[in-house]
Amino acid sequence: MLVVDFGAQYAQLIARRVREANVYSEIVPHTWTPAQMLERNPAAIILSGGPSSVYATGAPFVDPELFAAGVPVLGICYGFQAMAQALGGDVAQTGLREFGGTEVEVCAAGVLLAGTPERQTAWMSHGDAVHRAPDGFEVLATSSGSPVAAFEDRARRLYGVQWHPEVRHSAHGQEVLERFLYDGAGLSPDWTPGNVIADQVAAIRAQVGDARAICGLSGGVDSAVAAALVQRAIGDQLTCVFVDHGLLRAGEAEQVERDFVDATGVHLMVVDARERFLTALAGISDPEQKRKIIGREFIRVFEAAARDLVAQAGEDGADVRFLVQGTLYPDVVESGGGEGAANIKSHHNVGGLPEDLEFELVEPLRTLFKDEVRAVGLELGVPEEIVWRQPFPGPGLGIRIVGEVTADRLDVLRAADAIAREELTRAGLDRDIWQCPVVLLADVRSVGVQGDGRTYGHPVVLRPVSSEDAMTADWTRVPYDVLATISTRITNEVAEVNRVVLDVTSKPPGTIEWE
Template sequence: MDTASIVILDFGSQYTQLIARRIREQNVFSVVLPCTASIAEIQAQKPIGLILSGGPCSVYDSDAPPADAKILDLGLPTLGICYGLQFITHHLGGKVRSAPKREYGHAEVSVVDKDLPLFADIPADLSVWMSHGDEAIDLPPGFHLTAKTSNAVAGIANPEKKIWAVQFHPEVHHTKQGTALLRNFLFKLCKAAPDWTPQHFIESTVAAIREKVGDGHAICALSGGVDSSVAAVLVHRAIGDRLTCVFVDNGVLRKNEFFKVQENLRAKLGLNLVAVDASGRFLSKLAGVTDPETKRKIIGREFIEVFDDEAHRILEQSGNLNSEVAWLVQGTLYPDVIESSSVKGPSQTIKSHHNVGGLPETMKLKLIEPLRDLFKDEVRRIGRDLQMPADILERQPFPGPGLAVRILGEITPERVALLQEADDIVVTEIKNAGLYQQIWQSFAVLLPVKSVGVMGDQRTYAYTCAVRAVHSEDGMTADWVPLPYEVLKTISSRIVNEIPGINRVVYDITSKPPGTIEWE
């Protein structure tokens, strides 16, 4: 990439890639590097600015990320965020300690230096998102206070050294003026030019895939959702008919999904699609399993084995046994990656995703994941640039492990059938209310809880179904949706009246954090 960039050093925050995404929204190119990157690696990116992310560690701990403090001497406009502020304070002669009163969630910040370009056109009183247990108590020489809460330092600066830092997270949606602050950093302090667009991503990604695959073949794990469909179109643009898309019925798809997806994608995307019914194979391996991590890993392993088998079959049918189906294309997104494993910094693992943490350590196929640094809304924008149909791009997210992570406890054919019916009712009524495209995700969850009910003057003892609907921009944070009572009433009434085996419906009003969007 020849474009000048903003380099983000990842100290392990769950929100690191969200910083990159906010910058790309301003049509400025950004790249995430591990905090351990050398000065040479940083300079190779032609940086015009540097951002130090948050992180889960304490700067004074022996196991603090081993970043080179010389990054603060590069003379680049530098913005520290959360842990980044503490890193700057600690390494430039200030003092950081464990805070007597921690700050998590919403907080009110007062800007005390409105003359700084970083706070230009931003109100003096800010509603922000905090997530820290340490605080700066002595500022480094040459630094002054720029913002504060009632409890702690919230901002510091040394304009002569071109270093600014905030204790809160401007990249998170809950910080109302966060984007404005980042824009000030980009355009007033780094003098960035808004000349990077999704079209740049498409062109560079297609070229990289073409070079990587060469004359080889690839198969794509196609689910019919936004992510895998956009990934498939990108790879198809790069290598054409040498891509075969494989859609697997893993036994935990939505109602009639196996047939709907085949019909939709063959007609609208013109992809070479092979459908494989492996439902019995998956369900037999999942029988008796209740641990959510084990479920995800089983599904990941089975997917890879199915794709290995399909790759061999493709070669046999083509008659070209000298060729090699070496590549597996997946629609992995960054929220999957960052929650599954530490990829670019010492971030905390939240859960394994079947197409990331659930993959076996040894597998025959090599991965192509063209979207793994992107968020859902960015993928949709790229899909629009690829001129893909709106009804494919506007589908709500559906987890790779399917209904397996929405059935708590053991997965059985009977319980899958119950949830398929309940989920179909939820989605249908959300669409009937005109809310489907306004909501990030809406679905049903089958709980391993039975309760007593009464229907037709008779006692029932049946399962409980939870309904979940959330608003989100990117899947990293989410707020529960206050669905209209009439919609909830209709959903509940239909589920308990139309599905024998479910006699109680509850509504999940948990945000992320502290919960996750999916229940497992």
């Protein structure tokens, strides 16, 4: 099944929800012609949302030819409006914008809304609305800001909803998608994460051939699963390179060797680059600069490691042409890699890569979300200690220090982070929390009183969040007694910190990491 991306932040989320329904999906840009889409022989097509107005000059449009091809189509939000306009319906501003949870009234269940309540909460995000459905369509639902909130033409197998069924806040969203997939398009739920492994192993072998590859192994789930997948494909042609850049949490390097290497037997090269990274980051406070510097230095270290491997192999050794990365789709979207997506922040492994990159990239997880990666990891036999590990960004603690990164500040943050992780684990919350970044406000000072004396130390921020895929997140309601223990321990044991605060911002509007 194809998802046509009109620049939506949620395009890949649609694809993932389809996969959750055990139907394989891929994303294509809206710039593709109907002929290009139909060449892929899709069993069904979903048109995503997007930031444009369908009647604005230069807005993306859908060629009516697509709807005459006999392929079942579901339009979502912008895709719904584009379908209505292309087939002769009316789209205009109502003056009533709808954002967030909205009550939808079902006036005819049809195929799409069968089995769902007459009144239901759906997640809306639009300023325009369909005022009149095209000829041949039955109106299924309305809302206060959408005279036509859903419609379908069963004869032509064309369907549409104004809301976002792919977002969990739409109470019956997954049911709507499954009604389209199973009943509207007649698809069978027979795709599993195991298919990802088989497909990627074949793709990796075809891409790499007889050449050698290195993998930037961080110890996190993304790089570990990417390494395990590539190792299954090319065996000892792969060498993993673990870079100790000095921005790691306490015990990070030891965990890589203890858990991953012991479990997989992969060949590991450890590079001590702490001084190199700290020197490159000296005097830098801007977060985008930090990310780009860290991305650049990673690549330079990998290039040096590749030269060392070639030298060790001698004249008969194959060149190291490929670099394996655990890039996920949220990294790509936030770095502006989606079709029309905004650049929210440059991830070191996407927007932070240098232009003179000497490697070809192998990124077998690039179209997946974190929970899908975990499922693939378990299928590959990656140890659960790594599969269920809380995510940790590639730039490490470098983007959890608001201000310049120095060795002293890293030591302070490492100590506070270790306490928070230890207490959350002790409380049995590791599976309940997506991750809990600890942020050091290095350029902020706070007055405190400790030992009957005045202190002027740094605040640290606890950022516990719950999420499925990092595209959206909510702050985790950690029990007060656990927060109190963390706060007391940090202010008692980390001399430079005299204040612990809690970040209670969701995503959006905030990102998970502060920088």
